[in-house]
Amino acid sequence: MVAINKKRFGLLGKNISYSFSRGYFKxxxxxxDYEGCSYENFDITEIELFPEIVKENQPEIKGINVTIPYKEVVIPYLDKLSKKAAKIxxxxxxKFTKKGKLKGYNTDYYGFKKSLEPLLQSHHKKALILGTGGASKGVAFALSELGIDYIFVSRGNKENTIDYSQLNEEFFNEYHIIINSTPVGTSPNIEASPAIPYDFFSKKHIAYDLIYNPAETQFLKNAKAKGAQTKNGLSMLEYQAEKSWEIWNK
Structure with a gap:
């Protein structure tokens, strides 16, 4: 009897029982024909527990996806980064290399870029990114590659960032892509939405929410009511998952 070579994959995050990735890969x-392959959640309360997961699951573990809140803080635990992940x-x-080293990649930007591109028209030249967490960084990188200018909207005082309170009609007349990269509106808190002036959305706008559960967030509903084109994060996740799979297997 031939022994089946086990290949294990998983998702690193916190409170991730809702996770898209596990269901997708399952x-x-x-x-x-993926005999021996499995995918599981590595749900940890703090990033300091990550080395223990690596130690316990080698040599069968071949790849891990990373979600909120560890996309940035996991970096010091890795041996190397791809050029794009370093920039982002x-x-x-x-990816767990053949030598057992850990290399970090970012496929979020790829998934976002690929899912946004078909929606773009000639007037879509500037974007507002709601939030400044790890997810927003991949979004910003993708926008740069598409030649779209952007600024962040946040409560913090950071570079290239405005406060939510500054958003007015003038901004909406200039920035025709509004992207929610915050977790506000995720199930179970589906009635919540980012605190922005939705009345200024129009048919010229794209409202993009990285959230996929619920399929239509309050943010998207509010924008749609004003005629905006809307898109949730499901296809972005599918694209980034397939890109991850490609990286793990090359």
Whole structure:
């Protein structure tokens, strides 16, 4: 009897029982010829527990996805970064190399870029990114690659950032892509939405929410009511998951 070579993959995060990735890869593995492959959640309360996960699961573990809140703080635990992950400053994919080293990649930017591109029209030249966490960094990098100017909207006082209280009609007349990269509106708190003036959305706007559960957040509902084109984060997640799979297997 031939021994099946086990290949384990997983998701690193905090409070991730709702996670998209585990369901996505479970379905993938069940639908094709992926004998020996499994995907699980590594749900930890603090990043300091990450080395223990690595130690306990080698040599079978081949790749890990990373989600909120560890996309930035996981970096010091890695041996190297891809050029793009280093530029972005956030990691959502870790590959275990043949030598047992940990290399960080960012496939979020790829997923976001690929899912936004079909929606773009000639007037979509500037974007507002709501939030400044790890997810926002991949979004910003993708926008740069698409030649779209952006500023962040946050409560913190950071570079290239305005406060939520500064958002007015003037901003909405100039910035026609509004991206929610915050977790506000995620299930179960589905009635919540970022505190922005929704009345200024128009048919010229794209409202993009990185959240996929619920499929239509309050942010998207509010923007849609004003005629905006809306998009949730599901296809972004599918694209980034497939890109992760490609990286783990190359």
């Amino acid at each position: 379905e993938k593995f069940e639908s094709g 400053g956030a990691v959502n994919t870790i």
